[in-house]
Amino acid sequence: MLLLVGLGNPTPNSQNNRHNIGFKIVDAINQKFGLSKQKPKFKGLLTTGNIGDKKIYAIKPLTFMNNSGICIRELLEYFKIDAEDVIVFHDDLDVEFGKIKAKFGGSSAGHNGIASIDKFIGKEYSRVRIGIGKPESKISVSDYVLNDFNEDEQVHLDSITNNIIDSLSILIDKKLDLFSSTVNNN
Numbered sequence: 001m002l003l004l005v006g007l008g009n010p011t012p013n014s015q016n017n018r019h020n021i022g023f024k025i026v027d028a029i030n031q032k033f034g035l036s037k038q039k040p041k042f043k044g045l046l047t048t049g050n051i052g053d054k055k056i057y058a059i060k061p062l063t064f065m066n067n068s069g070i071c072i073r074e075l076l077e078y079f080k081i082d083a084e085d086v087i088v089f090h091d092d093l094d095v096e097f098g099k100i101k102a103k104f105g106g107s108s109a110g111h112n113g114i115a116s117i118d119k120f121i122g123k124e125y126s127r128v129r130i131g132i133g134k135p136e137s138k139i140s141v142s143d144y145v146l147n148d149f150n151e152d153e154q155v156h157l158d159s160i161t162n163n164i165i166d167s168l169s170i171l172i173d174k175k176l177d178l179f180s181s182t183v184n185n186n
Helices: 018-033 065-079 112-121 141-146 151-166 168-172 176-183
Strands: 002-006 039-041 044-051 054-061 086-092 100-104 126-131
Touching: 002 018, 002 065, 018 044, 018 054, 018 086, 018 126, 018 141, 018 151, 044 065, 044 168, 054 065, 065 112, 086 112, 100 151, 100 176, 126 151, 151 168, 151 176, 168 176
Parallel strands: 002 054, 002 086, 086 126
Antiparallel strands: 039 044, 044 054, 100 126
16 A cells, blocks of 8 residues: 655645645546545545555645644554655755655655654655745745746646656656656656
């Protein structure tokens, strides 16, 4: 069993924020692989199904970014899923826009959603860091991540999402280095 987590904020005006790219990825995975209809459970929107021969749970926490860990811990305890079988999709300021880096464990690097998950389940899980780049102007980091993608970025979102979906079988086999190199070369 694997748990895929997409981080974001659940308000309608947050839908196209840079901070919500995790939600967008999970939605695309649900659609592409025909996972179940989203159901409100464990303080999130949960879907289930199979990708290849793996049982998959996918969730978008509704606890807001800074409290994402609450939702994840409840789900892990209920389904008896190990933290090592969690893959979190989230935005990352320190990664160039459109680049994707997967890693196991590590620090939150100031990302409040990751810090919350670390607090509730520890650091032994996989992260897919989706680059949103740094702001070019003198805008605060919080304003930047909570703003919508600009027009140029919007154009590239579909290809970023498709690259992740096309390489997903590598990711769910937990071949993180291979996933990182493959997803960025599509």
